[in-house]
Amino acid sequence: MTIFRHRPGLVPLLLLVPGIAWLAVFYVYPAFQMFLSSFWSGSLERGFSFSLANWTTYGAALDRYKEQFLRSILYATAATILTFLVSYPLAWTIAFKAGRWKNVLVFLVIAPFFTSFLLRTVSWKILLGDDGIALGPLKQLGLLPDEFRVLATPIAVVFGITYNFLPFMTLPIYVSLEKIDVRLVEAARDLYAGPWRRSGAIFGGVLGGIVAAVLAWIFELPVVPLAAVGALAGAMIAGLLISEAFVRVTLPLSMPGVFAGSLLVVIPAIGDYVNATLLGTTSTTMIGNVIQSRYLVSNDYPTAAALSFIMMAGILLAVAAYARALGTENLTAGRGL
Amino acid sequence: MPEPLLSRPVTRRAVLVGGSLAGFAAFLAACGTSGTSNTPSEPAASSGPTPTAAPPTPKPTPSAELNFANWPLYIDTDDNDPTKHKTLEDFKAEYGTTVKYSEVINDNDEFFGTIKAPLQAGQDTGWDLIVLTDWMAGRLVRLQWLEKFDLGNVPNYVNNLQDGFKAPDWDPTNEYHAPWQAGMTGLGYDSAVTGELTSVNAFWDAKWKGKMTYLTEMRDTVGFALIKLGYSRQTFTLDQFDQAIAELRKAVDAKLVRAFTGNEYAESLVSGDVVLAMAWSGDIIQKQADKETLVFRIPDEGGNLWYDNMLIPKGAAHKYTAELMIDFVYRPVIAAQIEAWVNYICPVKGAKEELAKTAPDLANSELIFPSAATYAKVTGFRSTTEAEETHMNDAFAALIGA
Numbered sequence: 001m002t003i004f005r006h007r008p009g010l011v012p013l014l015l016l017v018p019g020i021a022w023l024a025v026f027y028v029y030p031a032f033q034m035f036l037s038s039f040w041s042g043s044l045e046r047g048f049s050f051s052l053a054n055w056t057t058y059g060a061a062l063d064r065y066k067e068q069f070l071r072s073i074l075y076a077t078a079a080t081i082l083t084f085l086v087s088y089p090l091a092w093t094i095a096f097k098a099g100r101w102k103n104v105l106v107f108l109v110i111a112p113f114f115t116s117f118l119l120r121t122v123s124w125k126i127l128l129g130d131d132g133i134a135l136g137p138l139k140q141l142g143l144l145p146d147e148f149r150v151l152a153t154p155i156a157v158v159f160g161i162t163y164n165f166l167p168f169m170t171l172p173i174y175v176s177l178e179k180i181d182v183r184l185v186e187a188a189r190d191l192y193a194g195p196w197r198r199s200g201a202i203f204g205g206v207l208g209g210i211v212a213a214v215l216a217w218i219f220e221l222p223v224v225p226l227a228a229v230g231a232l233a234g235a236m237i238a239g240l241l242i243s244e245a246f247v248r249v250t251l252p253l254s255m256p257g258v259f260a261g262s263l264l265v266v267i268p269a270i271g272d273y274v275n276a277t278l279l280g281t282t283s284t285t286m287i288g289n290v291i292q293s294r295y296l297v298s299n300d301y302p303t304a305a306a307l308s309f310i311m312m313a314g315i316l317l318a319v320a321a322y323a324r325a326l327g328t329e330n331l332t333a334g335r336g337l
Numbered sequence: 338m339p340e341p342l343l344s345r346p347v348t349r350r351a352v353l354v355g356g357s358l359a360g361f362a363a364f365l366a367a368c369g370t371s372g373t374s375n376t377p378s379e380p381a382a383s384s385g386p387t388p389t390a391a392p393p394t395p396k397p398t399p400s401a402e403l404n405f406a407n408w409p410l411y412i413d414t415d416d417n418d419p420t421k422h423k424t425l426e427d428f429k430a431e432y433g434t435t436v437k438y439s440e441v442i443n444d445n446d447e448f449f450g451t452i453k454a455p456l457q458a459g460q461d462t463g464w465d466l467i468v469l470t471d472w473m474a475g476r477l478v479r480l481q482w483l484e485k486f487d488l489g490n491v492p493n494y495v496n497n498l499q500d501g502f503k504a505p506d507w508d509p510t511n512e513y514h515a516p517w518q519a520g521m522t523g524l525g526y527d528s529a530v531t532g533e534l535t536s537v538n539a540f541w542d543a544k545w546k547g548k549m550t551y552l553t554e555m556r557d558t559v560g561f562a563l564i565k566l567g568y569s570r571q572t573f574t575l576d577q578f579d580q581a582i583a584e585l586r587k588a589v590d591a592k593l594v595r596a597f598t599g600n601e602y603a604e605s606l607v608s609g610d611v612v613l614a615m616a617w618s619g620d621i622i623q624k625q626a627d628k629e630t631l632v633f634r635i636p637d638e639g640g641n642l643w644y645d646n647m648l649i650p651k652g653a654a655h656k657y658t659a660e661l662m663i664d665f666v667y668r669p670v671i672a673a674q675i676e677a678w679v680n681y682i683c684p685v686k687g688a689k690e691e692l693a694k695t696a697p698d699l700a701n702s703e704l705i706f707p708s709a710a711t712y713a714k715v716t717g718f719r720s721t722t723e724a725e726e727t728h729m730n731d732a733f734a735a736l737i738g739a
Contacts, residue, residue, distance in 0.1 A: 297734065
């Protein structure tokens with residue numbers, strides 16, 4: 001160990017070796033190969049040949065599959081919003097109100113992950129069945145028309161993604177909430193932070209209306225009535241439940257968790273195709289479905305590779321923009337509203 | 338003793354579970370983890386002359402092992418030990434060899450992805466015997482990625498292959514493929530809701546709007562559209578194929594079709610989400626145990642026939658032993674033993690008579706040993722060139738939104 005004593009700079013380098021080697025062998029090299037294959041033309045039988053002139057594959061792929069790209073972005077965004085809406089109150093309750101049940105509840109959040117992703121998705125088929133446990137009773141009461149269904153619609157796909165990625169949002173938010181010193185919240189109250197009535201009701205109403213309108217549009221449901229419901233719910237939640245201390249202390253301090261959680265949800269959600277395959281229909285396919293079909297069924301490797309790189313580049317740009325807008329270094333400043 | 342017909346697991350084409358997992362892998366691959374398998378190469382045609390049916394040479398001896406890849410639940414299996422298969426035990430005992438039997442094939446395209454790289458590079462795939470569906474077998478013949486059988490080593494196969502499976506256009510001399518099991522695609526419906534359905538036109542009937550599924554298996558789905566238009570699946574032109582796609586698109590655009598599925602449709606038929614499906618015979622037999630009103634029927638205008646084939650991949654290390662296995666399962670007694678458990682269509686002559694001795698109910702099932710009249714109503718899809726296949730896959734992918 002004397003060598004490390006004389007050259008202390010070596011230690012961090014050596015610690016980096018396994019990670020870098022892993023990434024180089026299992027990520028960089030194959031990704032580079034994949035990048036090369038996006039410049040191929042030809043077919044399995046005739047053989048493929050490489051030419052830089054084949055960059056046109058990118059434009060063609062983007063143009064041909066823009067609908068699926070757009071849908072992936074919309075579905076992933078909707079799922080991220082929904083996971084946030086479910087996760088935040090859940091994480092807040094576990095962090096501040098669960099007492100000695102904290103660990104049990106955190107375990108329960110992860111528990112579904114002990115079964116396979118696929119089985120969890122298939123079980124939604126049973127849950128959302130046309131006459132299943134969710135819709136059956138509503139139909140019997142006459143609240144829904146007989147031909148109403150959730151499966152094979154965008155709702156089923158987005159809900160499936162939301163469910164499958166929920167813990168990725170809940171856990172980071174929980175971790176950042178858990179770290180918050182409650183004395184900061186108490187101090188805010190001592191300094192006359194009260195309920196958040198007037199501005200809260202307006203803010204919550206506007207935000208709730210917008211979110212509900214966007215979701216309704218993606219779900220192909222009536223926009224105006226749902227926006228009204230969303231606005232009302234948002235106004236009531238923000239005006240009655242949320243305090244000024246939460247808005248000025250807790251929420252800003254938990255933003256790193258929200259940031260991490262939304263990235264962990266949105267990135268895999270854009271590429272997901274299992275939910276669209278099992279719960280969707282021909283008009284809800286996502287870019288993952290196209291890549292799978294190009295690669296496995298059509299043996300069209302250049303297009304599959306090009307689509308993958310377009311997706312990667314798109315995600316990278318979006319994440320960079322998001323990080324700039326909501327970068328972690330700004331979050332600790334604790335600017336309120 | 339064979340179990341009762343209805344309670345047995347009959348899940349071939351496990352597109353749902355296997356396919357999706359494979360798809361996962363493929364997705365990862367597409368994102369950049371397995372690009373190594375795509376080295377461009379010369380067309381496989383350059384891989385030297387194929388040995389033609391040689392005159393019987395001095396008898397080779399069976400090798401110490403045989404690597405056999407098949408679909409899950411596709412061979413007779415011991416009730417108490419799922420790793421034990423009597424047919425394979427019998428084979429081992431007779432030839433003093435070991436059989437490494439792997440249930441690794443869940444999807445034709447996915448398995449093709451796993452053997453493509455070595456075959457392209459002219460290397461041994463590690464498998465001596467694989468089981469793939471007719472159209473994929475045709476593609477492998479086209480790519481010259483299969484070994485020709487030495488017909489002198491497989492007399493039972495030569496004598497006992499059912500006539501209906503002989504000489505497909507992609508293997509007119511029956512030297513590359515030995516059918517393992519076959520199945521039919523037809524109307525699968527809940528008769529309690531739909532009443533009796535007899536025509537392929539039911540798949541375009543607005544009465545079942547949103548309650549009807551088609552198959553992601555292109556040849557099955559397009560096959561029904563060709564039948565509806567009165568075109569032959571054996572001789573159709575690409576123009577007729579495009580008309581068939583247009584016919585399917587009408588149903589999709591009118592939102593008649595709930596989804597295109599693998600064999601998940603069977604579950605949906607049981608739950609009632611779907612009342613009519615393009616269905617595989619074996620799936621419906623199995624699901625009748627859960628819902629008695631389910632019916633499988635070949636439409637009056639005709640239905641699709643598909644079959645899975647034992648194939649010897651190019652460069653297989655134990656070709657002779659693979660031929661012994663093919664010949665072994667073409668003995669009527671052994672075929673009956675497999676059939677008593679598997680319940681798909683048996684391609685072996687004489688197996689019916691053998692099975693009648695132990696399980697007459699199975700031997701008389703029209704879905705396991707179809708009558709000549711049934712055989713006359715079903716047919717497969719013609720083989721295609723690569724360019725045709727690309728055109729067809731693209732058109733179908735556009736139809737299903739991928």
